[in-house]
Structures are given as structure tokens and as C-alpha cells.
Amino acid sequence: MTSDEAVRAAVEAAYRDEWGQVVATLIGLTGDWDLAEDCAQEAFAGALATWPRDGIPRRPGAWLTTTARNRATDRLRRAAAGAAKLRQVAVLARDPDDEPPAEEIPDERLRLIFTCCHPALPFPARVALTLRTLAGMSTAEIARAFLTAEPSMGQRLARAKRKIREAGIPFRVPPAELLPERLAAVLAVLYLIFNQGYDEGDASLTAEAIRLARVLAGLMPREPEPRGLLALMLLHDARRATRTADGVLVPLEDQDRSRWDHGMITEGVSVLDRALAMRRAGPYQVQAAIAACHATAPDAAGTDWPQIARLYGELARLAPSPVVELNRAVAVAMTDGVEAGLHLVDGLAASGRLAGYHLLPATRADLLRRAGRGDGARAAYEEALAMAPTEAERRYLEGRLNSLRGDVEAGHPPSSVGRRTTDEEGTDP
Known part of the structure; x- marks a missing residue:
């Protein structure tokens, strides 16, 4: 028997680490977004019910994926009325431990991001849908990130799923020549995922955003903005450990700079330099340059505020918004x-x-x-x-x-x- 407290902690950790992968796997197999989310939720509920009795599995993600697949298989079998549904059942019935076929896409979660960011969807819907399906954020959390009402966000998410289903948008990363048209939304998604983890002190969420940013930068080596975003994340994450003390926010000027991750800062500056060398400045590169001004200053008094003000002026030109103006x-x-x-x-x-x-x-x-x-x-x-x-x-x-x-x-x-x-x-x- 395992204590309820230990199980709850394990399920919460698995939700942070595995939700996006479980949902992405089921969407890839079934093409049904609502079914994937419903079965993933049932799998996590099943974990809360069975892990206290059976113990926490050695590989929680594999257990959750298998359970969700089984739930989806049962549902599809009950609803099977044609060849398409039966093919879905056959795909789901494969051994979940079998190696997936080799493909160009290095990660199913990245495939999910690009599917959500199809140009047929309005830009805000692309970002919101990816946050819902990949990061497992609630409709209320996404609404707060967009500074909008929760009911409006719920309607936006429902419309986006319906559009994907009705338009037959494929679950894949597009060919190389079509990548740039979806890049802005993909970058926005990754940064919002990072900010969600950064604001809540969730290191697993920030690490996932950084990991996906690395994958994206490798997928698009001739595009500077993925590197700019990766640099921005690294430079912010380098001082994550000093942002709060005893549950209270600590302003940058009061943070202990000796506790910053200077290896991460060095990497962030190096990644930014490589992006800037392409001479196609974009909003994430400019934001990373601002973060570098803070991260490399010897102390608060040594911060180059005139340079930061100039960089914000450039950012306002490239990506005007009231938050940038603030x-x-x-x-x-x-x-x-x-x-x-x-x-x-x-x-x-x-x-x-x-x-x-x-x-x-x-x-x-x-x-x-x-x-x-x-x-x-x-x-x-x-x-x-x-x-x-x-x-x-x-x-x-x-x-x-x-x-x-x-x-x-x-x-x-x-x-x-x-x-x-x-x-x-x-x-x-």
C-alpha cells in the first residue's frame, strides 16, 4: 500500500511531466482531440484510484499512456460502426512498448504544437489550443494569460477543435518550405508555456519549454528567432532560484547574483550571439538582449538602463503591445x-x-x-x-x-x- 499523500504527489508530478505526451500520443493515433483529452483525464483519475493499492509504477508515463490507450480502445470499439473507427481500434491495439516508426519529427509534442498552429486557425486560437492540449492548462488559466474572460476562451477552444476536425488538418510538422508561416505561433506557445512555469515556480514546465525550444532550433537552423527564444528562456531561468524567498517575490535588484546559474547565462548569451549573427533581428532576440543586459550586469547599479530603453523602443517597433510600452x-x-x-x-x-x-x-x-x-x-x-x-x-x-x-x-x-x-x-x- 502507498500513502494517499505520496500518490497525490506522484500524480501531480506525472501531470506536469506527462500530460502533453499522453494527449499528443492519443491524438496522433486517433485524430480525435476530445477523445484524447477525455481518456487522458480518465487515466489520471485511474491513477489516483489504483496506485494507493498497487503502488506507484516505475514508469508513470508509460502506465498513464497505456491506460489512456485502453480507455480510447474501449470507447472506439463501443462506437465502431465503420472501417475508419475499426482502423483506429487496430492502431490503438498495438503494443504500446513497440518502437514508433521513424519519422522526420523528433517529438510528438512538437508535432502537436505545429498541428495546433496551422494557419487555418486564428492566431489566438492556435496559442490557446496548444496550451490546453500540450501543457494541460485549464481554460481559466489560459484566459488569464490572454487577459480575457473564461467563457470566451472556452468558446475559442471549442471552435479551434471543430475547425481542425472539419478541415482535416493533419497531425504532423509541415514540410520545410511551410515552416516559417507557423513559426510565430509556435514560438508564442513555447514562451507562454515557459512563463506559466516561471510564474508558478514549476521547474518541470520551464524545462519542458526549454527542451522543446532546443528541438525547434535544431529543426530550423537557418531561422534566428527560435535561437532568440531559447536564449531568452535560458537567461530568465538562470535566476529562477532567487526570484522568491520564503514565498515572497524578490525584485531583481535584491536577488543574490552569486546564486544565479552562470553556466546557463553563458549559454544564453552564446545562443543569442549566434542568432544575432544572422542579422535578422526579431522580437525574441531583442527580448533576449534585454535579459542579457540584466543577467550580465555586475550588480543592480551597473545595469545599462539607457541600452535597455533603446532595446524596448526597438521591441515596440517590431512587436507593438501595451505590455512592451509598460x-x-x-x-x-x-x-x-x-x-x-x-x-x-x-x-x-x-x-x-x-x-x-x-x-x-x-x-x-x-x-x-x-x-x-x-x-x-x-x-x-x-x-x-x-x-x-x-x-x-x-x-x-x-x-x-x-x-x-x-x-x-x-x-x-x-x-x-x-x-x-x-x-x-x-x-x-
Whole structure:
């Protein structure tokens, strides 16, 4: 017998590590997205029911895949009414330990990403569907990542699956000449997967995103942006261990740089250099260059903020978005003064383009605090606290708010040192 606590921990770990592979395998065999997700969910539920009695298997992923395949086989047999369904049953009935046939695609999960990112689907649907099927993110989590309502996201996912089924979109990586037209969506998917793991402290999810980025860079060696994304991930992940302390977010300026993974930083800079040598700069290369400015600075005081501000200007040209403008505003504040940055942040707030995005009031709060405008800073911190998506960020904001209240009660002006920038925490789009 195995304790329920150990089983729950093992199932949670298997979900993080194996969900995408189980779903990708079943989609590849059946072509039925809903069946694949349903049977994968049943397999994980079965693990919770049987592992306490039988013990945690040596290879949880293989157990889950076999169980999901068996569930799919049973369902298809019950529904079999024609040759197509019977062929699916025959494919599923193969020994799951048999070696798959050799193909060009090096990973079924990468095949799944390219299928989700077919140009027949709207761009947001491509990204959302891959996050749902590959990373196992819930509809609510994906909606938060897109800053949209959960019901709207649910409808978007349903439409995307229906489009794949009705259009007969194949489950494969396209030929080399068609890869570039899907590349932007694939890169966006990988970066959102990385950010999901990075924000939640899930090392397995960030490692999976980095692994897939390496595969993609090898698949497309003449394209610089996959290398740019890989460099960006490496440079952010290098300081993952120092982002929180006792469950509280630690701003970059306060992180212990001796604990950063300097081997990963060196690799990230090298990968970025190879991408930039192709002389076709893109948004991920520029973001990686910004991350390199932070990662290679000897200390917080040595950060090259003017260079970062210029890079954000270039990023705004290549990939304009309000989040990029928010990051640029912070860099401007560090370069040209707090009031210059506040002017840009207030403009963004007035535009309403970042409504519901907690880093807008959080950034505004820190700039107001450093400008000595305590009342406005407190109100902005409270607004950010109400929207903060993670416990680490909530604790950080609570600490800043309490510190600000303490300064006022003691008759002191607000401190001039605060959280500097949203980009320091890896929140670029």
C-alpha cells in the first residue's frame, strides 16, 4: 500500500511531466482531440484510484499512456460502426512498448504544437489550443494569460477543435518550405508555456519549454528567432532560484547574483550571439538582449538602463503591445527620471489597454512611491494587490504596502528604492 499523500504527489508530478505526451500520443493515433483529452483525464483519475493499492509504477508515463490507450480502445470499439473507427481500434491495439516508426519529427509534442498552429486557425486560437492540449492548462488559466474572460476562451477552444476536425488538418510538422508561416505561433506557445512555469515556480514546465525550444532550433537552423527564444528562456531561468524567498517575490535588484546559474547565462548569451549573427533581428532576440543586459550586469547599479530603453523602443517597433510600452516606461524612468516614466504609465492607464493587468498599477505604485507621492502609491498598491495572480506577488505587494504605511505613520517620506521593472520578472509578452 502507498500513502494517499505520496500518490497525490506522484500524480501531480506525472501531470506536469506527462500530460502533453499522453494527449499528443492519443491524438496522433486517433485524430480525435476530445477523445484524447477525455481518456487522458480518465487515466489520471485511474491513477489516483489504483496506485494507493498497487503502488506507484516505475514508469508513470508509460502506465498513464497505456491506460489512456485502453480507455480510447474501449470507447472506439463501443462506437465502431465503420472501417475508419475499426482502423483506429487496430492502431490503438498495438503494443504500446513497440518502437514508433521513424519519422522526420523528433517529438510528438512538437508535432502537436505545429498541428495546433496551422494557419487555418486564428492566431489566438492556435496559442490557446496548444496550451490546453500540450501543457494541460485549464481554460481559466489560459484566459488569464490572454487577459480575457473564461467563457470566451472556452468558446475559442471549442471552435479551434471543430475547425481542425472539419478541415482535416493533419497531425504532423509541415514540410520545410511551410515552416516559417507557423513559426510565430509556435514560438508564442513555447514562451507562454515557459512563463506559466516561471510564474508558478514549476521547474518541470520551464524545462519542458526549454527542451522543446532546443528541438525547434535544431529543426530550423537557418531561422534566428527560435535561437532568440531559447536564449531568452535560458537567461530568465538562470535566476529562477532567487526570484522568491520564503514565498515572497524578490525584485531583481535584491536577488543574490552569486546564486544565479552562470553556466546557463553563458549559454544564453552564446545562443543569442549566434542568432544575432544572422542579422535578422526579431522580437525574441531583442527580448533576449534585454535579459542579457540584466543577467550580465555586475550588480543592480551597473545595469545599462539607457541600452535597455533603446532595446524596448526597438521591441515596440517590431512587436507593438501595451505590455512592451509598460516595460519601456520603466526603463525610461530609470534613464530619464521617475516623472518621465510616470507620464508614460499614466498614458497607458488612461488608454484602458491594460485593464485588469496587475503589473500596471504595481509599476505605477512603485514610481509614485519613489516620487514621494505616498497617497497615490498606496491606492495603486491596493489596486495591484486585488489583481495579483500569485501568492508570491501578493505577499510582495502586501510588504510594500505595509512598508509605505509604516513610513507615513513614522513621519518618513516613501523609500526611493522599489521594484524597478516588469521586465525584470520575465513578464514580457
